Every structure is written in structure tokens, then in C-alpha cells.
Amino acid sequence: MIARAAREIAPGMVVNLGIGLPTKVVDYLAPDFPVCLHTENGLTGIGPTLGSDKADRNLIDAGGAYVSTIPGSAFFDSATSFALVRSGRLDLTMLGAFEVAQNGDLANWKIPGKFSPGAGGGIELAQKAHRVVVLSTHTDRKGNPKLLTSCNLPLTAKSCVDRIFTDMAVMDITSEGFALCEIASGVPLKDVISATGAPLALPAGEIPVF
């Protein structure tokens, strides 16, 4: 799933990888792949993650991992960082999700009364990146669908998601709702359908496997 998601990144893009699963995507990019990774705490040109023995105490990504610079990196303040996001300089963002609705609504910042971490920079990333991709498990820990006809939780942004990668499938958001694009190796189609809390359009012909 992470390896498949990494193939979403095209050469030359400016990309923000959100906290959690999306951060792992970088491990699947070749060292000479031309891409500019952005982290909202004030760095473009993110270099490899470092262990605590080699870490610079002042150099982290937005998830708190110790990272490094590469030739061409830049540091900037938080206002500049989001100016880059809001003005449309971000080609792609990959985000985690609590829920995604069939119209592309995303909820990933608040479970009222239980867990309200806050959206951090997620609202601006979801609203303003040219392409918004969600990386998530297909269901929550209790097995409930995270892909729904409409979100129950407070929204991060409306109609923002373009594509979803889960442990079971790759799906696009279309004007008709969720559309299955690819299925994970070894996962029966009926399991994907039953784990999805909304209608799932199937591709014509054989379903590609990832």
C-alpha cells in the first residue's frame, strides 16, 4: 500500500506527506528521484530521517521525526510555509483519515469528547493542495468502515479527496462516489465491498491488483 502510494508522486512535484502512514512513503522513493518534499514546520527539501544519535535537535518534520537537509533545502517561518500551501504551490499532499465520504469530504481532526488532537496544518493542506490523497486503513480498529456515504465526525475540509489508498484497495472519488481502481493482492472483492460503508463502483473488466 505504501509502495503503491509512492507511485503517485511524479517527478518535479512539490509534495507534503502528512503525519502517520504518509510519512513512510518517502522510504519508497529512489534517492535520485527529483521531488521537493515540504514540511509545514518550515522546510523544503527534506532529507533522510536520522536516528537520535545523529539527529540535529533543531531539525524535525511536522510529525516530530528528526530529518536532515539535502543540497537545495530551505528553512522558513510558519507564515511563509502556509503561504506556499494556500497560494497553490503544493502539487500533492498525502493525509491520514478518520473518515472519508463518497463526495470527498475528509474528517481527520476531532472525535468529539474523546480524542481531539486538532487539525494542525491539515485543513490548509486538504483545501489547497492540487491533489489530495488519503492513506488509511480501510476500517477502524473495531472493523467499522471509514469510507462512508457521509462523514459523521467534524470535517477537516469538504470535497477535497481525490484518491484513497487502503490496505485493501485503491479508490478514486468521482462524481458518482467511490470507484474501485485496484485491489490489494489476495483480498477478495466481496471483502472490500463489505468493508466499505458506501456504494463502490467497479471497473469494467478485470480489476488490477497491487
Add this chain to the structure above:
Amino acid sequence: MILPDKTTAMETAINKISDGASVMLGGFGVPGTPFAMIRELVRQGLKDLTIIKNDANETGMGVDHLLANGQVAKLITTHIGLNPRAIAMLNAGEIEVEFCAQGILAERIRAGGAGLKAIVTDIAMDTELAHGKPCVEIDGVRGLLETALRADVALVHAERADVFGNLGYVATARNFNPMMSMAADMVIAEAETVLALGELPPDHVHTPGPFVDFVVELGDLGEEYAVVRR
């Protein structure tokens, strides 16, 4: 002409803050957080503070000490997911938490520092963060009016300063510090190194000295500033 010397003992500078003050704290996670001045806020026991900070740090660090000590009435922030105490206190109604989109928090502070009254943005238009905020229409497009944010006090962390209060930041420790150091009635900067006038090249200054009221030189950096071993 000579520029004035603003170096002050930390105890003296923090002592100028009153109970009930609104206090901006620089930092995003560990980098750029003024841990030493937060410790002094705890030591002096100021009460009913409104804390404005990107995050609430982690257990046992920075803002967490203020929360544990019952000194915080309200938190204006973007993300508290790494601090279980902050989430528990929010759930229990022990603190008020105002969430803000991260870049909008930065812009509200920048506007406050720039003498502006508000910004207009389409960010968070369709979320509950928009509730109660006025809508305005510009060129036929609706936007939210987000008020500028100033505070009584800003506590910022710089890697280097000169005695006049010119500040320079390093790596991802810059984050909210430049905006906050423009947006408060009293600005106290702690610096890892305080240089004599002329030793900080003018082109290397990120925050010009006139924004800063007091400069506090840090001695040995405590453990909170170090790499977090997880």
C-alpha cells in the same frame, strides 16, 4: 550613536508578567520552544494564563508543566495530539481550547504584529471552526473574517541575539517565533548566544531589535532542548 542594551535576568523579565495575561510561546514541538522561560513561568506560579502556541508539547515538557500546574485557563492552538494531558483537560472542561488552522494562526499573529485588524480567508469555511465568525464577500467570493491576534506577552526562543534584541533563528526552530516576536505588547527573547553589538551581521537578522523588549541569555541548555529519545 549606540543601540541600547536590553539584556535582563530571566527572573526580572518574567516577573513583569501578570496573572491572567495572554502569552504567546514560540516553537513547533521542541525546536524553538522557550523551555527555560516556561520553567520560570511555572516557578513564579502565574495563574489564569491564555497560552497561544502551535502545540502543547509532550508529556513532561514545556506547556505540559503549565497544564500540570493548573496555570492555563485557555489554549489557542492548532494541534495537541502529542499531549494526552491537554486532551484529557479539554475533555474534562478544565481548560478552554480554541483550535485554529495552523497557517491561519500564523497569519492572525502576523496581522497582529503588522498593525492590522483582521484577515479574510476561505480556509476552514466549511468546518465547525467557521462557527460564529463573520463572512465577507470579496470579488463575489465568500471568505471568513479572522481577527488579528496580539498578546500581552510573547516569549520567543532565538539561537542568537545581540544585546539590542536583533534575533536569528536556526533550522526548523524558526516556525512561529518571528511572527510572535512582532505581535505582543511585551516581547522577551531567550537566546542561546547573546552577542555584542556588531557581532550579528545585519543580513543575518530575522527579527529586528525594535520589536524586542528584553533579551535573556541562556546558560547551559537543559534536557528539554535536547534530542528527544523515543
